[in-house]
Amino acid sequence: MRIKVLGCSGGVGPGLRTTSLLVDDEILIDAGTGVGDLSLAQQRRISHVFLSHSHLDHVCGLAFMADNLFDLIDxxxxxxxxxxxLEAVRQHVFNWTIWPDFSKLPNEEQPLLRFSEIEVGAPTDLGGDRRLTAFKVLHTVPAVGYALESPRGTFAFSGDTWANDDIWAFLNGLPRLDKLMIEIAFPDEQVELGAASRHFTPSLLASELRKLKHHPELFLTHHKPGCEQLIEKQCRTALKDWRYHHLQRGDLITS
Ligand SMILES: [Zn+2]
Ligand SMILES: [Zn+2]
Incomplete structure (x- = not known):
């Protein structure tokens, strides 16, 4: 699998985009502002979007992409x-007030968006020996991460999360885990804000990772704009036993 990072920042700014991953040119995992860097031709190739949770930084690109594609795809x-x-996104975004309900446009029989409920823990076959499974994480709203498995390896994406045992129980149950994209939103000084907003800090993530029996390559993401350097400095100590990268927009992960 070829996973292109369209955005992975905790906010926006010059060169910064919020979370969106493009898998094999046809699947989006989350649809943050990174979607805005796809050309119209690239947007037209998207057939599936998997959302981790309802927060704006993970769904806003879907609204604009739907508007772009309205008369371009059939x-x-x-x-x-x-x-x-799905309930949150339908009630609060595609509600005719914030944005049109593209699940009813151009008509209810052939809508542009078709909402499809997933079950945590139940794998979805993506074709081509690829499968995707949602797993429960802990955030301020109901949220999941996704594991992407293929014969070549397993990649997991935490989405937005904070310390909890469910995530590690799921990941430990995977036969293998080669790459893990996981969030660190705040530096250690903001551990209380992290607890309130359900986001990791470097030291907390390091202590949680002790529950993981696999030893994947880590891809760190969702750093709050302006905190990147401090988070990087703290990771050099907290994650010294791990192979890790601070993910950047445009990076490519193969799995
Ligand atoms: Zn969030
Ligand atoms: Zn977020």
Whole structure:
């Protein structure tokens, strides 16, 4: 699998985009502002979108992409998420007030967006020996991460999360885990803000990782703009036993 990082920042700014991953040119995992860097031709190739949770930094690109593609494609884009996330996005974004309901446009029989509920722990076959499974994480709203498995390796994406045992129980149950994209939003000084907003800090992530029996390559993401250097400095100590990268927009992960 070829996973292109369209965005992985905790906010926006020059060169910074929020979370969105493009898998094999046809699947989006989350649809943050990074989607805005795709050409129209690239957007037209998207057939599936998997959302981790309902926060704006992970879904806003879907609204603009739907508007772009409205009269350019004649098949629906499947938008997959848990029931709670779908309800939130439908009630609060595609509600005719914030944005048109593209699950009813151009008509209800052949809509642009087709919302599709996923079940945590139930694998989805993506074709081509690829499968994707949502796993429960802990955030301020119902949220999941995704594991992408192929015969060549397993990549997991935490989405936004904080310390909890469910994530490690799921990941430990995988036969292998080669690469893990996981968030660190704040530096250690903001551990209380992290607890309140359910985001990791470097030291907390390091202590949680002791629960993981696999030893994947780590891809660190969702750093708050302005905190990147401090987070990087703290990771040099906290994660010294791990092979890790601070993910950047445009990076390519193969799995
Ligand atoms: Zn969030
Ligand atoms: Zn986020």
């Amino acid at each position: 098949r629906p884009i499947a938008v997959h998420a848990t029931r709670q996330t």
